[in-house]
Amino acid sequence: MMEERGLSLAHTTIMRWVHQYGPELDKRVRRHLKSTNDSWRVDETYVKVKGQWMYLYRAVDSKGNTIDFHLSKTRDHRAAKRFFKKALQSFHVSKPRVITVDKNPAYPIAIEELKTEKKMPVGIQIRQVKYLNNIVEQDHRFIKKRVRSMLGLKSFRTAKSILSGIEAMHIIKKGQLILRDKSVQNEVKFIHQLFGMAA
Template identity: 80%
Template sequence: SKTRDHKAAKRFFKKALRSFHVSKPRVITVDKNPAYPIAIEQLKKEKSIPNGMRLRQQKYLNNIVEQDHRFIKKRIRSMLGLKSFATATSILSGVEAMHMIKKEQIALRDQSVQNQKEFIHQLFGLAA
C-alpha cells in the first residue's frame, strides 16, 4: 500500500535508530513486508546503519514483541485517552516499569518490595 512503501520504511528506520535510547543494533526483526529489505539496503549504502547489521524477517518473532505490548495497550485503553503528551509519557513510563517488574525483566538482588521501590525511585529520579 502507499503508506507501507520503502520510502516510509526508510523514514521509520531512520527515526527509530535516531532515538536517544537506541544503540546500533546487530539484528532488526520485522515482519515480511517487502519494503523493509529495500529500505535497509538504502540505509546501508548511505552508511546510516552498519553493513554488518542483519535484517531478520520472521513474523512469529515480531509477534512476541507485539504480544508484550498487549498488556500495556489493555491498561491504557481503560483510561479513555490521555489529555497531553506529558501525561501520556509519565503514565506509560510507570505502567511499563511495573510490567517489567512483574515479568522479572530487571536485575534485582531479589524481587522484594523494597528492591522494587528502589528501582522505581531510581528510574524516575525520586528521592529515596
C-alpha cells in the first residue's frame, strides 16, 4: 500500500510507530467516549506472548461497549483487582451496579477486597452466569483475530503497546466516540485532530 504511493518503509518502522502511538491513541481516545452503562460483563482470554500464555482481562457493558482491558502475566485475584481498579478510573465508565463474570473464583475475591477498600460500590451485585457473558466473549474475537494475524507478540512490554492500539481502534470502530456523523471519514479526521495533524 505504501509503495503504491511512492513511499518505501521497512516493516520495523511501522512496528515502532505501533509501539509508540498505540498507547498514546488509547489514552487520547478515552476522553472522547460515550459513557458506558452500569451493567458490566467481565472475562479474561488467553494471548500468547513470547511463547507463553498471558491473560487479557476485558470488560464491556451490556450493549457491548468496551469498558477497559488489562494484560497480566497471572490469572488470580490480584490481577483481577488491578484490572477493576484500572477500569473504575476510566473517564467514560459508569460505576457498576451489576458485574457478570464466569465461574473464576478470583473475581468475587477481588470485588470484595475493593468494596472493603471503598473503591467499589458496596451494593454491587455479582452474577456468576457464563451464558450472560457471551457478549464479552464475542468481543474477544476481534482482538484475538488481530493478534493471531501478527504471528505472536514478542515481549510483555510490546504486547501491552500493541494491544492498546488494537483496543483503541476497536473502540472507534464500534462507534463509541462522541461524533455527530458516524463515518469512516469522520473517524480518520478525529484521529488526525487527536494528534494535531492536518486533515
